[in-house]
Amino acid sequence: MQITEIYKSIQGESTHAGLACVFVRLTGCNLRCSWCDSEYTFTGGQRRTLEEVAAEVNRLSPDGGLVEITGGEPMLQEREVVPLMQRLLDAGYTVLLETSGERPLERVPRQVLKIVDVKCPDSGEPDTFHMENLETLSSPDEVKFVLSDRADYEFAREFVKQHSLDRRVKAVLFSPAFSKDARGARDTSYCLLDPRELADWILADSVPARLGLQIHKFIWDPAMKGV
Ligand code: SF4
Numbered sequence: 001m002q003i004t005e006i007y008k009s010i011q012g013e014s015t016h017a018g019l020a021c022v023f024v025r026l027t028g029c030n031l032r033c034s035w036c037d038s039e040y041t042f043t044g045g046q047r048r049t050l051e052e053v054a055a056e057v058n059r060l061s062p063d064g065g066l067v068e069i070t071g072g073e074p075m076l077q078e079r080e081v082v083p084l085m086q087r088l089l090d091a092g093y094t095v096l097l098e099t100s101g102e103r104p105l106e107r108v109p110r111q112v113l114k115i116v117d118v119k120c121p122d123s124g125e126p127d128t129f130h131m132e133n134l135e136t137l138s139s140p141d142e143v144k145f146v147l148s149d150r151a152d153y154e155f156a157r158e159f160v161k162q163h164s165l166d167r168r169v170k171a172v173l174f175s176p177a178f179s180k181d182a183r184g185a186r187d188t189s190y191c192l193l194d195p196r197e198l199a200d201w202i203l204a205d206s207v208p209a210r211l212g213l214q215i216h217k218f219i220w221d222p223a224m225k226g227v
Contacts, residue, residue, distance in 0.1 A: 001080040012216030021066040041072035075103035120152035166208035183223035
């Protein structure tokens with residue numbers, strides 16, 4: 001499979017935020033979100049076999065723990081990444097899959113914890129969510145909306161309501177988008193939507209969502225890769 005990087009860091013998002021995690025970042029994405037902070041994954045990378053990837057994960061975290069399969073869009077390499085996820089599960093890891101929601105997910109092993117995006121209008125990739133993926137979601141999974149403005153928030157609020165998302169999954173995440181030009185300041189000044197405003201909206205509407213911040217962008221320079 002084509003791999004951009006494998007590294008160990010602190011998980012910055014989801015209900016696993018704050019925990020040590022090995023990230024396996026696959027190369028390539030078929031979407032072009034306006035605020036994407038992973039454009040360096042679109043091309044390049046190195047060919048690595050399943051055995052090489054599993055060995056590197058084991059070197060970084062020999063005693064098990066969290067592994068996140070991410071990208072780019074990892075499910076573009078489904079033929080190789082599904083056996084990788086199964087291998088890591090069999091080795092005792094807790095496996096997270098971070099995916100855009102555009103690719104079918106029915107062949108993802110059941111024990112993998114899926115963190116599935118639903119792209120909002122301002123991402124520039126609206127209507128890309130593969131609706132059949134709703135049926136693959138189960139109680140350990142999470143659904144994430146990255147929000148840039150009020151219109152995104154209203155889209156997300158209505159999607160959650162219409163599909164009773166909070167009853168399908170462990171967590172519905174509402175996360176302010178970060179400017180892809182963010183660098184230096186480790187604060188909310190580069191959030192495209194002020195988290196405080198988002199908090200007010202969630203509270204006013206009693207939305208069953210968890211406000212998520214990408215905590216790695218408050219720990220390290222937001223422009224830093226490999227963290
Ligand atoms: S799906 Fe993810 S990697 Fe692909 S363009 Fe959007 S944010 Fe970037």
